[in-house]
Amino acid sequence: DQQVKQNSPSLSVQEGRISILNCDYTNSMFDYFLWYKKYPAEGPTFLISISSIKDKNEDGRFTVFLNKSAKHLSLHIVPSQPGDSAVYFCAASDGGTSYGKLTFGQGTILTVHP
């Protein structure tokens, strides 16, 4: 039972353009969402998060949008840079005492071409 899904295994964009990575979830108890970036043979690096009480959170070039009714979130990277090329994971938590018990999607490989 895949509670968090990233349906696009890969995404290729041109440097300077917008990258949009999508994530869907099924568990309505999830109330906190995070995006991580991962390079091969390294641990995930935290990028940005959003609480279910918000619909948007922005940090520099990264913006996360949350649509609770659709159980969908997306990560926008503007402008995309070659150094952004990595695997991106979305993750969700149902908060409370289980906070930190994250459920991850399968990841999307982002390639930004110069």
Next chain:
Amino acid sequence: DTGVSQDPRHKITKRGQNVTFRCDPISEHNRLYWYRQTLGQGPEFLTYFQNEAQLEKSRLLSDRFSAERPKGSFSTLEIQRTEQGDSAMYLCASSAALNSGNTIYFGEGSWLTVV
């Protein structure tokens, strides 16, 4: 560097041997988590500690796996009688307190290859 530290980074072991991984969390974090990641998949939750108390274990954590956090600081994850299916990256993470909104930071991971 005050991030989450894991040791060893890589371990190759023969099937049937025992292995142990160590994790040092960010010093002020009282929550510590273990995850496992296999190729092509996202990390999967294994277990977590609040200080020295192990509060939850995933069904993925068979009886060959044991985790400890004896003094509420560093943690160890031991795998006994390793099997080839145990080959994966084992990730440790830590966070502060209980409240949502506290970022969860991951270490570099420990790669295990069972031959």
